[in-house]
Amino acid sequence: MKRLSPCAVVTLCLAASLTACTSTSPSTGAAQADAADKGTLTVWLQAEAQSLWPTSVEAATAEFRKKYPDVTVTVSYQAWADHLSKFDAAAQADKVPDVIELGNSETAQYTAAGAFIDLGGQRGTFDNSATWQKGLLDACAVGQKLFCVPYYGGTRAVVYRKDLLAEAGVTKAPTTWKELQDAVQALADKNRDNTNFSPFFLPGQHPYGALPFVFDAGGSIASQNAEGRWTSQLSTPSSLSGLKNWKTLVDAGMRGDRTANDLGAAPALAAGRAAMSFSTNGQMVKVFGPEGDPALKEKIGSFPMPSPTRDGEVAPPYLGGSVLAVPAKSAHQQWASEWVRQFTATERQKEFLAGGFLANTMTLTSDDPQRAGYFQGLEKSWSVPPARNWAAVEKANLVKQMLVDIASGKSTPEEATAAYGKKIEGVLNAS
Structure with a gap:
């Protein structure tokens, strides 16, 4: 987007x-x-x-x-x-x-x-x-x-601090969902006394950190029928399964404000307050650029988000x-x-x-x-629904707010997708 x-x-x-x-x-x-x-x-x-x-x-x-x-x-x-x-x-x-x-x-x-x-x-x-x-x-x-x-x-990939993972005993980039979960747990154990440290920086207001999990599980955002009417697909079993996989990673890795956006990822990595994030190349470069810490240049790497549903494969990126x-x-x-x-x-x-x-x-x-x-x-790779009113959905921040409600625990995935799915449909089908 x-x-x-x-x-x-x-x-x-x-x-x-x-x-x-x-x-x-x-x-x-x-x-x-x-x-x-x-x-x-x-x-x-x-x-x-x-x-x-x-x-x-x-x-x-x-x-x-x-x-x-x-x-x-x-x-x-x-x-x-x-x-x-x-x-x-x-x-x-x-x-x-x-x-x-x-x-x-x-x-x-x-x-x-x-x-x-x-x-x-x-x-x-x-x-x-x-x-x-x-x-x-x-x-x-x-x-x-x-x-x-x-x-x-x-697109986005997992950006990581090689030195922080090594200190937690993780010597290579995770290639499977289990390896990623194990790395997050090892980082959490290593930094258990630091409540400001996020093993994986993944806030709620970050659609492209969450929706890849929806597509990975076989879900989607919305579909259009033969009459041209759009229906939210976020409440389908597949989409909900993907959102729950995402929420598992949020719960395990994110400390601090879960209602924030992903712009805080680079500063957190540069300051050592996070070990991983799901970020763009531009965000990665900021970690060791003038706004970050140039000394980290050789300590930063990237790997694709592992698929939670297909061992050894990659979650479909936006x-x-x-x-x-x-x-x-x-x-x-x-x-x-x-x-x-x-x-x-x-x-x-x-x-x-x-x-x-x-x-x-x-x-x-x-x-x-x-x-x-x-x-x-x-x-x-995937993109947003080709709906003429999709820009209005984005402007209203409907997907972002839905994810914030789930990440913060305000609503369950079922409650949030039901409520915001109806709102999304209303905007998509407006004349």
Whole structure:
């Protein structure tokens, strides 16, 4: 799940403004503009591209201009907090960008509204399209249609302090659920007198630390019937079994405020107040970065979350990340598709990978042993339900609050999923 704007649900009015009379093919005017091969292409990217890989943006534009030398590419960097509300306003004013980056949990409301062109007929022209990460592709593909292109991804793995585990007698990274439970118990025994120490930092307000257990047990978040109505699946026996496995780890490993979010993981690991967490690569780097303790660089490792239900396998990870779409109201759809093609090319993906993120394809991985945990189990990765109102569920923090209630003991998994499942259904099915 990416950060969300205040604009959570696309109204019918907005749907009309996004699509108007445009089809999924360039209009006559757009075709004429592209035929002239002269003009300006406007690209909206998030700030990460500006701070982490500006040379990739320049390289993609340089490749693009080999084909369209008289087209000027203007890249505007956006903020996650308001980029969707800005896009909505631009659509109403008929001033949409030609390319826009979205989080993979933000696409459903726009694909349902017909806001983006179908790139399905061009899929084979994009590098690595046969091996795109499932969690990113799921945000773009609807049947045979393709409304966006996977850009880059990020997932979570268990980050651990090698030195603290060694002090507790654990000399290798756990590879099974039992080994993980044994490591947590050994850490708890070693630090029994330190009530501020968490063998495994896993607070409640951390959906992507909990929901992998749901999918691991064969559960899911919600499903849609043939009539288009969504039903929560969080109260099914499989989902409840997964949530109980997660709660077992919370109870065994988490000390302190269980209502907190996962942003406290890196500081806790850096300060020696936790030995493990279920965190992103970015959180891992913070442990030994300027905000943490640089002396810990060689003492930090990662491994995938072991599956509680299949011995020796990995719990299916959530794959967050970004995708790139071409708005249906863009006057330069041909140019836009070509720029996206260059920006998601294999050479660019290698640069995103070097920047600490996942490539959009399962065929490119890092040989950095410290990041090893982030590249296992991706073939089973999952994303949020492709519901047009999912962003409203996120904005209302319904899943987070459900997990907080379970983690804190306020409600049993059965009570919490029953109560919040009805709320989730209400939002998903709202017109």
